[in-house]
Amino acid sequence: MSLRAVGLSRTRYGSRARYGREALHAEWTKLRTVASTGWLLLGAAVLTAAVSMAADASATCSPGGCQADTAKLSLTGVQAGQAIVAIIAVLAVSNEYSTGMIRITLTAMPRRLTVLAAKAALITGLVLVAAAVAVLASVLAGRLILPGHGFTAAHGYPPLSLGNGPVLRAACGSVLYLALIALFTLGVATAVRETAVAIGFVLGLLYVFPVVTSVIGNQHWQRHLEQIGPMTAGLDIQATAGLKSLPLTPWEGLGVLALWAAGALVFGALIFRFRDA
Amino acid sequence: MTSITPYHTTAGNPRDGFGQLLHAEWTKFRTVRGWVIGLIIAFLITAGLGVLIAKSAGGSCEAGNGQTQHAVACGQPTYTVGPGGVLVQDQFYFVRQPLAGNGSITVRVTSLIGLSPYTGPGPVPAPQRTSVPWSKAGIIISGSTRPGSAYAAMMATGGNGVRMQWNYTGDTPGLPGAVSAASPRWLRLTRDGDTITGYDSADGAHWTPVGTVTLAGLPSTVQAGLFVTSPRQLMYSATLGSGTMSSSPTEATAVFDHVSRAGRWPVKGHGEVGGAWTGDDIGAGGLQVSPASVGSHQAAGRFTVTGSGDIAPLIAGATNDGPNITVRDFLLGTFAGLIAVAVVATMFMTAEYRRGLIRTTLAASPDRSRVLAAKAIVIGSAAFVAGLAAAAGAALIATHIAQRSGGLFSVFPEPWPTELRIIAGTAALIAMAAVFTLAIATVVRRSATAILIAIVALVIPFVLSAPPGIPSSLVDWLLRITPAAAFALQQPAPQYYQVQANYLASSGYFPLAPWTGFAVLCGWTALALLLAAYLLRRRDA
Numbered sequence: 095m096s097l098r099a100v101g102l103s104r105t106r107y108g109s110r111a112r113y114g115r116e117a118l119h120a121e122w123t124k125l126r127t128v129a130s131t132g133w134l135l136l137g138a139a140v141l142t143a144a145v146s147m148a149a150d151a152s153a154t155c156s157p158g159g160c161q162a163d164t165a166k167l168s169l170t171g172v173q174a175g176q177a178i179v180a181i182i183a184v185l186a187v188s189n190e191y192s193t194g195m196i197r198i199t200l201t202a203m204p205r206r207l208t209v210l211a212a213k214a215a216l217i218t219g220l221v222l223v224a225a226a227v228a229v230l231a232s233v234l235a236g237r238l239i240l241p242g243h244g245f246t247a248a249h250g251y252p253p254l255s256l257g258n259g260p261v262l263r264a265a266c267g268s269v270l271y272l273a274l275i276a277l278f279t280l281g282v283a284t285a286v287r288e289t290a291v292a293i294g295f296v297l298g299l300l301y302v303f304p305v306v307t308s309v310i311g312n313q314h315w316q317r318h319l320e321q322i323g324p325m326t327a328g329l330d331i332q333a334t335a336g337l338k339s340l341p342l343t344p345w346e347g348l349g350v351l352a353l354w355a356a357g358a359l360v361f362g363a364l365i366f367r368f369r370d371a
Numbered sequence: 372m373t374s375i376t377p378y379h380t381t382a383g384n385p386r387d388g389f390g391q392l393l394h395a396e397w398t399k400f401r402t403v404r405g406w407v408i409g410l411i412i413a414f415l416i417t418a419g420l421g422v423l424i425a426k427s428a429g430g431s432c433e434a435g436n437g438q439t440q441h442a443v444a445c446g447q448p449t450y451t452v453g454p455g456g457v458l459v460q461d462q463f464y465f466v467r468q469p470l471a472g473n474g475s476i477t478v479r480v481t482s483l484i485g486l487s488p489y490t491g492p493g494p495v496p497a498p499q500r501t502s503v504p505w506s507k508a509g510i511i512i513s514g515s516t517r518p519g520s521a522y523a524a525m526m527a528t529g530g531n532g533v534r535m536q537w538n539y540t541g542d543t544p545g546l547p548g549a550v551s552a553a554s555p556r557w558l559r560l561t562r563d564g565d566t567i568t569g570y571d572s573a574d575g576a577h578w579t580p581v582g583t584v585t586l587a588g589l590p591s592t593v594q595a596g597l598f599v600t601s602p603r604q605l606m607y608s609a610t611l612g613s614g615t616m617s618s619s620p621t622e623a624t625a626v627f628d629h630v631s632r633a634g635r636w637p638v639k640g641h642g643e644v645g646g647a648w649t650g651d652d653i654g655a656g657g658l659q660v661s662p663a664s665v666g667s668h669q670a671a672g673r674f675t676v677t678g679s680g681d682i683a684p685l686i687a688g689a690t691n692d693g694p695n696i697t698v699r700d701f702l703l704g705t706f707a708g709l710i711a712v713a714v715v716a717t718m719f720m721t722a723e724y725r726r727g728l729i730r731t732t733l734a735a736s737p738d739r740s741r742v743l744a745a746k747a748i749v750i751g752s753a754a755f756v757a758g759l760a761a762a763a764g765a766a767l768i769a770t771h772i773a774q775r776s777g778g779l780f781s782v783f784p785e786p787w788p789t790e791l792r793i794i795a796g797t798a799a800l801i802a803m804a805a806v807f808t809l810a811i812a813t814v815v816r817r818s819a820t821a822i823l824i825a826i827v828a829l830v831i832p833f834v835l836s837a838p839p840g841i842p843s844s845l846v847d848w849l850l851r852i853t854p855a856a857a858f859a860l861q862q863p864a865p866q867y868y869q870v871q872a873n874y875l876a877s878s879g880y881f882p883l884a885p886w887t888g889f890a891v892l893c894g895w896t897a898l899a900l901l902l903a904a905y906l907l908r909r910r911d912a
Binding site for chain 1: 405409420424427428703704710711717718721725817819822823830831833834837838844
């Protein structure tokens with residue numbers, strides 16, 4: 095049923111763009127006024143930077159020569175920070191269901207897809223900001239800490255710099271990676287609605303691929319699993335060394351994660367559109 | 372004035388009703404379809420990943436690309452089995468004579484030099500002198516020359532002083548310090564029936580007993596003499612996401628003199644001890660630095676012996692030389708099953724708050740700690756059953772696939788107590804993790820926070836340990852103090868101090884011993900339960 099058919103003429107909302115703005119404003123108010131959003135964003139940034147620093151500090155370059163991808167090493171924290179990013183996205187949806195708020199939301203904004211789009215846009219924006227801060231801090235930490243652990247220019251490791259093309263791609267790609275994780279999770283959470291189930295499913299799916307590929311003996315299967323897994327493929331964007339041995343090119347890898355995110359969002363949107371709230 | 376008759380319930384003291392409380396919690400659990408499905412999913416993920424890993428291990432051999440970064444031992448390798456069923460490596464150069472009945476042998480070691488292999492590119496230079504910490508030179512009394520025989524030995528080592536070792540896994544330190552002409556080492560072994568005693572001395576006059584061992588079923592005539600061996604050097608390098616293991620042989624040359632013996636040794640003519648010595652490359656066929664170099668040379672009472680190999684247990688795991696698939700690898704999916712169980716355990720408590728059921732629950736059973744205890748027992752038992760079915764299923768099916776693969780890959784044979792510990796331990800880990808998550812959910816009351824804490828504490832440290840390249844000091848530290856330490860229950864084999872190997876968490880060598888790791892999780896669970904009971908009593912529901 096269109097808006098016109100139920101008697102809501104365009105005079106109430108004006109144009110489609112105005113409707114979208116209203117939806118964005120409503121979602122922003124909801125996110126902004128829940129204390130956990132800010133704390134979780136801060137937590138994601140701090141955890142990412144802290145784990146990256148811990149990885150930097152515990153890495154060593156042995157005198158015989160070291161084989162490390164310093165950009166990837168200094169961005170290790172993304173693997174931990176993504177857990178909190180996923181939780182932010184889950185809560186944005188599941189909190190509405192657990193409090194019954196969803197019924198008010200949908201009464202005020204009957205266009206469900208617009209509601210979901212507004213949520214997705216806001217979560218993406220917030221995660222992009224937090225991720226940019228976290229990634230900058232991680233790269234900076236790598237630049238300061240790694241030379242003290244033997245990763246010096248003399249050993250073939252110039253200090254990390256965003257002026258270096260591959261490092262810049264790894265850093266920007268990591269920010270995009272976290273945003274895509276948020277979108278993927280948002281789609282899943284819209285479909286399953288339960289907080290615990292959504293978080294368990296997303297984190298299980300992310301972490302199962304790297305763990306299983308680490309033990310699988312068959313190179314063929316291993317490569318395929320690495321290409322399919324949202325985390326293993328997506329993190330290819332962080333590689334700055336040994337690109338030829340990667341199962342996918344960095345941008346292809348991020349593309350696989352984007353496909354996962356798009357698939358989850360479409361699936362979530364369809365269910366959201368046709369299911370009773 | 373009306374008198375009010377206080378109401379007395381006909382039911383007994385509510386404290387007697389713990390059985391009913393358990394029954395009530397069990398009814399809540401089993402009637403929520405999603406929770407039962409959650410446990411079934413935990414079972415399916417854990418067992419399914421085990422089957423996937425077993426299938427893919429077999430498949431890699433069929434494809435003929437066994438030498439991957441986590442090489443699968445393709446073909447049916449034959450392993451030497453030592454006393455007690457341990458898989459062993461038994462390769463050394465043995466200069467020997469038979470000894471009938473009781474007796475002893477004494478030698479002085481004046482030099483032990485290791486030779487490292489050549490591994491670099493370009494033309495092959497002469498091997499380099501190096502120190503191989505566990506190169507061994509000394510005297511040995513062995514049941515026979517067959518690899519895998521029972522033995523006891525006294526030896527000088529490249530970097531670990533004098534040791535007495537027996538039956539592959541036994542090891543006791545003697546005099547510290549390296550061997551040289553200026554500070555030689557005197558070694559002695561005496562045999563009395565099945566009992567062998569080792570002594571060491573710095574001057575040949577003052578002797579110190581190092582150890583006494585009993586070798587069950589030692590034949591009356593044993594082979595005794597000098598031996599030298601030097602283990603393969605394992606190299607492991609990892610970048611984030613991929614690790615490569617390489618190993619290369621080493622050899623060692625030792626000089627012995629002052630060989631003296633007592634007892635019924637072969638005689639050379641006039642009843643004087645001293646028949647001809649026989650040199651044997653025991654367990655030959657392994658790679659030496661140059662195959663011609665092992666052997667012995669005897670002149671004027673001085674023996675120069677060169678050997679390569681090791682007398683030691685085989686170490687399992689993808690980054691070592693032994694069979695690299697272990698039962699533990701088939702249980703790798705445990706962590707994913709654990710997430711599903713944690714989701715169920717979280718909701719088992721948070722659903723009470725969300726639906727307001729907690730008020731009914733506490734009205735029916737006012738003693739709140741007992742409610743918590745009943746919930747913990749129900750979720751713990753249900754998780755234990757699911758975990759036991761998953762672990763046993765994964766281990767049995769995957770081992771069956773391994774056997775059906777027609778020897779395409781081999782699984783490290785575990786002694787049955789270890790296999791039982793790994794399977795029952797996995798169930799115990801899942802059960803205790805469920806109780807831990809339930810306690811956390813009681814404390815925080817919100818699903819998101821509870822599941823986050825459970826996953827960060829139980830799963831993330833394990834996930835970080837799996838792929839190669841994440842600095843192992845960070846991982847070891849996390850696997851010591853976090854509840855994830857309990858994954859040590861899946862440790863497939865002990866770490867031997869006297870065997871240099873890649874003991875990595877990614878192959879299942881955790882920094883804590885199995886039950887110590889489980890105790891860490893139990894400690895965290897106890898703390899969380901205490902806090903949960905306290906808050907449940909003090910807070911309004």
